[in-house]
Amino acid sequence: MYKIQLSSDDVPTKWYNINADLPVELPAPKNSKGRDQISTLPDIFVGECLNQEFSTDRYISIPKEVREIYQQIGRPTPLYRATKLEEKLNTPAKIYYKREDTSPTGSHKLNSALAQAYYAREQGIERVTTETGAGQWGSALALACSMMGIDCTVYMVRVSYDQKPFRKGVMQLYNSTIHASPSTNTEVGRKVLEETPDTPGSLGIAISEAVEDALSDDNVRYTLGSVLNHVILHQTVIGQEIKTQLEIAEEEPDTMIACVGGGSNFGGAMFPFMKDKIDGNSDTEFIAVEPSACPTLTQGSYDYDFGDNVGFTPLLKMYTLGHEFVAPSVHAGGLRYHGMNTQVSLLTHEGYITPKAVHQRDVFTAGQMFANCEGIIPAPETCHAIAATIDEARRCKETGEEKTIVMNFSGHGLMDLKGYESFIDGSLENSK
Amino acid sequence: MYKIQLSSDDVPTKWYNINADLPVELPAPKNSKGRDQISTLPDIFVGECLNQEFSTDRYISIPKEVREIYQQIGRPTPLYRATKLEEKLNTPAKIYYKREDTSPTGSHKLNSALAQAYYAREQGIERVTTETGAGQWGSALALACSMMGIDCTVYMVRVSYDQKPFRKGVMQLYNSTIHASPSTNTEVGRKVLEETPDTPGSLGIAISEAVEDALSDDNVRYTLGSVLNHVILHQTVIGQEIKTQLEIAEEEPDTMIACVGGGSNFGGAMFPFMKDKIDGNSDTEFIAVEPSACPTLTQGSYDYDFGDNVGFTPLLKMYTLGHEFVAPSVHAGGLRYHGMNTQVSLLTHEGYITPKAVHQRDVFTAGQMFANCEGIIPAPETCHAIAATIDEARRCKETGEEKTIVMNFSGHGLMDLKGYESFIDGSLENSK
Numbered sequence: 001m002y003k004i005q006l007s008s009d010d011v012p013t014k015w016y017n018i019n020a021d022l023p024v025e026l027p028a029p030k031n032s033k034g035r036d037q038i039s040t041l042p043d044i045f046v047g048e049c050l051n052q053e054f055s056t057d058r059y060i061s062i063p064k065e066v067r068e069i070y071q072q073i074g075r076p077t078p079l080y081r082a083t084k085l086e087e088k089l090n091t092p093a094k095i096y097y098k099r100e101d102t103s104p105t106g107s108h109k110l111n112s113a114l115a116q117a118y119y120a121r122e123q124g125i126e127r128v129t130t131e132t133g134a135g136q137w138g139s140a141l142a143l144a145c146s147m148m149g150i151d152c153t154v155y156m157v158r159v160s161y162d163q164k165p166f167r168k169g170v171m172q173l174y175n176s177t178i179h180a181s182p183s184t185n186t187e188v189g190r191k192v193l194e195e196t197p198d199t200p201g202s203l204g205i206a207i208s209e210a211v212e213d214a215l216s217d218d219n220v221r222y223t224l225g226s227v228l229n230h231v232i233l234h235q236t237v238i239g240q241e242i243k244t245q246l247e248i249a250e251e252e253p254d255t256m257i258a259c260v261g262g263g264s265n266f267g268g269a270m271f272p273f274m275k276d277k278i279d280g281n282s283d284t285e286f287i288a289v290e291p292s293a294c295p296t297l298t299q300g301s302y303d304y305d306f307g308d309n310v311g312f313t314p315l316l317k318m319y320t321l322g323h324e325f326v327a328p329s330v331h332a333g334g335l336r337y338h339g340m341n342t343q344v345s346l347l348t349h350e351g352y353i354t355p356k357a358v359h360q361r362d363v364f365t366a367g368q369m370f371a372n373c374e375g376i377i378p379a380p381e382t383c384h385a386i387a388a389t390i391d392e393a394r395r396c397k398e399t400g401e402e403k404t405i406v407m408n409f410s411g412h413g414l415m416d417l418k419g420y421e422s423f424i425d426g427s428l429e430n431s432k
Numbered sequence: 433m434y435k436i437q438l439s440s441d442d443v444p445t446k447w448y449n450i451n452a453d454l455p456v457e458l459p460a461p462k463n464s465k466g467r468d469q470i471s472t473l474p475d476i477f478v479g480e481c482l483n484q485e486f487s488t489d490r491y492i493s494i495p496k497e498v499r500e501i502y503q504q505i506g507r508p509t510p511l512y513r514a515t516k517l518e519e520k521l522n523t524p525a526k527i528y529y530k531r532e533d534t535s536p537t538g539s540h541k542l543n544s545a546l547a548q549a550y551y552a553r554e555q556g557i558e559r560v561t562t563e564t565g566a567g568q569w570g571s572a573l574a575l576a577c578s579m580m581g582i583d584c585t586v587y588m589v590r591v592s593y594d595q596k597p598f599r600k601g602v603m604q605l606y607n608s609t610i611h612a613s614p615s616t617n618t619e620v621g622r623k624v625l626e627e628t629p630d631t632p633g634s635l636g637i638a639i640s641e642a643v644e645d646a647l648s649d650d651n652v653r654y655t656l657g658s659v660l661n662h663v664i665l666h667q668t669v670i671g672q673e674i675k676t677q678l679e680i681a682e683e684e685p686d687t688m689i690a691c692v693g694g695g696s697n698f699g700g701a702m703f704p705f706m707k708d709k710i711d712g713n714s715d716t717e718f719i720a721v722e723p724s725a726c727p728t729l730t731q732g733s734y735d736y737d738f739g740d741n742v743g744f745t746p747l748l749k750m751y752t753l754g755h756e757f758v759a760p761s762v763h764a765g766g767l768r769y770h771g772m773n774t775q776v777s778l779l780t781h782e783g784y785i786t787p788k789a790v791h792q793r794d795v796f797t798a799g800q801m802f803a804n805c806e807g808i809i810p811a812p813e814t815c816h817a818i819a820a821t822i823d824e825a826r827r828c829k830e831t832g833e834e835k836t837i838v839m840n841f842s843g844h845g846l847m848d849l850k851g852y853e854s855f856i857d858g859s860l861e862n863s864k
Binding site: 071072084102105110143169175368371372417420421 | 435440503516534538542578601602604807847853
């Protein structure tokens, strides 16, 4: 069986909330620097998203309209068996991958973008703001806002804005307004431009601009594409679908693998499987794969830190490389975050998640092998999961274990081919 | 129902050959210029493809290995209902679209590329050559050859080679060798470079180089991505799947719409429905949509002409703008061909196909509307079919007809965003 396809009726009706099942209590967010960041949150975020952020209900119903649009954009996504890759590796392992690349914007990001845009509109919010680096999140939010009929403003890091005109084009096609960040649109932006007119920008500056913009008008809110619990909550449609698909295939996962940046594709795929492990009813291994150039889980400390790098957010207990850490510009732009979702952090600290760091050249080597076997060109972020999957399948070849490996294929790489280009021409480095 | 999804078992087992059911005899190819082009065909083309080209068998079995790879790359592709587009247009028409963009290379081209690469390998051919302009065909052939384990050389028109580095990157990732054409690799190329060192190249030159390369070695053959009967034959998996899907939806198509360049996505989707019309058992309208800038079917003459523009091919009876016609550089590079598949030409001449030409700005306007309703960004070629579909749905609104419209969504536009960019910034012209 190459493809395990569910019907539209099988789109989950509820999201799963890991807060209900954590093995120890989640450390609460804290204020800092004498400021009360926590009380400003309702002015920054959409109300229902904030409720979900701190909810401990195990299941939260997916609104009818959101579920229908999930169906319209092709959910449930298929689960594929990587038979050609297995043949190439000559492994006794069985490799499955969940096709989140089949979304119109090419990644899992739309699952949360649609929910956030929906709740914003329901609250009477007229416009949402966000930042984007690589562009996957910005594209998804732009489409979601277009579908929900609200406006969208994206602050895109200047260097990406200049280097990725097509990403910008996609967001504009979906009727969003795009500002190269730093922009003259905000106080933060104008200040940075005055001091350093030639700055390439940073995600930190772009976040600050998007938040300032949201705070400037009561009809505007800020949205985020990863890191927070409500974002991962929306992504749990992935893992719930995988569960149903594995039942059809009569498989139990021995190993589940996904890449981690802020944690949203990882948590979305894994959390629905986590309760059984926490309860001692499963020994599935959950592998979180990050770049060696931004080794948050493998080399960071488990500590309180800011979610952004100017201190707009409360302090969060998480694995962090320090909020002033600037990761080298690896091509997997989606994985260059200094911190990590608090739930993923806690579960890693408690030993339920196995973190792993991989080098950039190995990542693209794995991506090319996958593309030539299975056809699909993976996003650089997704290549991290593939590299770990190939390692695991090779280990199975040595040991003879017939493991069932399930990987979350978070997105395709068709709009991020620059990395492959430098990989092929030999100029790609391991730490840049 | 948003999505009509078949199972892997439903991939057709046979291709359908329109030659068996044409209403009048197909005019045979002719030699010209005192040369015997017909007898050189076996040195140019793979033997089984040439057999299929002239076969009159109604069905030709799909080899087991090809059918399995069709399954692996996700066939059958889903048929979607465009409910949001219908709502936006407030039309009583029902609009369905066949998702050929879900292939790993983003278009229908892989259906024939896999078959051609398979037959080449079975014949003991070690390498195939081809030309590519926009890059959809080159990418598909590169992947197909990689999957079949044979080499692939692509002559890519110089201007595309320079302007579309990512398309080149995709083909290299799939292990193909790419030459900017004109190249120093062939006599034709060297001659052109000597006379006009700064030439941007043309599809005609690239074809000539690919054919010369194939003729230079008995272990090498040339492949083509459209125009010929065997190519459309391989594409008839599309139409056969649509038939099954419409039966499930309990629909009869009133209007079927696809874009036409050489005719492969059009014929692939339509031919399996054509016999009923030829036999007088159906009055489905088949609309073939072409750019006003390259109006082969709407303004060309039905006459004998060369398939290429240097005269390597026999003369073919087809609609043509003249083999020396150079279409303006519209963004739908896949539709810039001076001629047309002979079977599509004959059926148009006999009144079974309704040709229609659309202007470039209307095409992108339609593409943007589709993207914002349905999420997917269409290839510029596919936007032609969408423009005609929207016209038809609007006509239904005026007349109140509840027509069932079925459109072939031939490919996504994620690697061809340049056209959208100039559409959005206002610089797009209608005839360039």
